[in-house]
Amino acid sequence: MSKNQDVGISIPILGKMEAQILETGKGYVKAKMPLGPNANHVGTMYAGSLFTLAEFPGGVLFLDFLGEDAGIYPIVAEMSIRYRRPAMTDIYVDMKMDLADLEKMKADALANGKAELMHRQELTDENGEVVAISEARYVCIRA
Amino acid sequence: MSKNQDVGISIPILGKMEAQILETGKGYVKAKMPLGPNANHVGTMYAGSLFTLAEFPGGVLFLDFLGEDAGIYPIVAEMSIRYRRPAMTDIYVDMKMDLADLEKMKADALANGKAELMHRQELTDENGEVVAISEARYVCIRA
Numbered sequence: 633m634s635k636n637q638d639v640g641i642s643i644p645i646l647g648k649m650e651a652q653i654l655e656t657g658k659g660y661v662k663a664k665m666p667l668g669p670n671a672n673h674v675g676t677m678y679a680g681s682l683f684t685l686a687e688f689p690g691g692v693l694f695l696d697f698l699g700e701d702a703g704i705y706p707i708v709a710e711m712s713i714r715y716r717r718p719a720m721t722d723i724y725v726d727m728k729m730d731l732a733d734l735e736k737m738k739a740d741a742l743a744n745g746k747a748e749l750m751h752r753q754e755l756t757d758e759n760g761e762v763v764a765i766s767e768a769r770y771v772c773i774r775a
Numbered sequence: 776m777s778k779n780q781d782v783g784i785s786i787p788i789l790g791k792m793e794a795q796i797l798e799t800g801k802g803y804v805k806a807k808m809p810l811g812p813n814a815n816h817v818g819t820m821y822a823g824s825l826f827t828l829a830e831f832p833g834g835v836l837f838l839d840f841l842g843e844d845a846g847i848y849p850i851v852a853e854m855s856i857r858y859r860r861p862a863m864t865d866i867y868v869d870m871k872m873d874l875a876d877l878e879k880m881k882a883d884a885l886a887n888g889k890a891e892l893m894h895r896q897e898l899t900d901e902n903g904e905v906v907a908i909s910e911a912r913y914v915c916i917r918a
Contacts, residue, residue, distance in 0.1 A: 646823075648788065
């Protein structure tokens, strides 16, 4: 089963959006949101689909880093998105987190029951233009 | 054509989410996001669908207030959402904007070419519990 199928099976509405994971690695997820099923009434990408592109790779990244049995649950506590220009193509995000920051968060959560991590990233179009900037506050809670 | 059909026709992914407008008035929109098509891998509402519930009524409210030929285009420039607790039922938002604030924004946009308006609101579950709080910065631009 491909990672793309995983996304749509885990969260069916992501399947309707045709959200795709293109690459993954430790502390890294590259994802795509296609314009087609996410176009709004003026033909650009709907604001909620752009938010979703910023949001869903976080779960993939944390799960890949922590593994299934880490005893730590990551949640997105807060997220903001600033729209810079209309998104007129498929849109991409390269989500990268520093491995040292992730290790520290994991250690803090195991030691103290809870840890936080802030992450800022850019969403880019096919020409490399930044269409939106998101910032998230993740909270990891020990089971 | 019902307003619910309008939403899904204008922005098809809202139709897939089965997002619904329940009531509208001057400066007022009540909307619903059903859990069913928006459930995540643990059975609560997906974070991106909650964001969408906070986002889409704004367009309806501004269009209803300004009318089609106001010569002013409202856009959401920035939005944040804070998740307070898991959303385990259908979720609702009562979006209310002060009519004096809307009139001022319209006058400012017509006079100066641009105007801004901040709006904070709560998303509530079927028991009236606040599951998330959103805050948006809207910009109205004169055509």
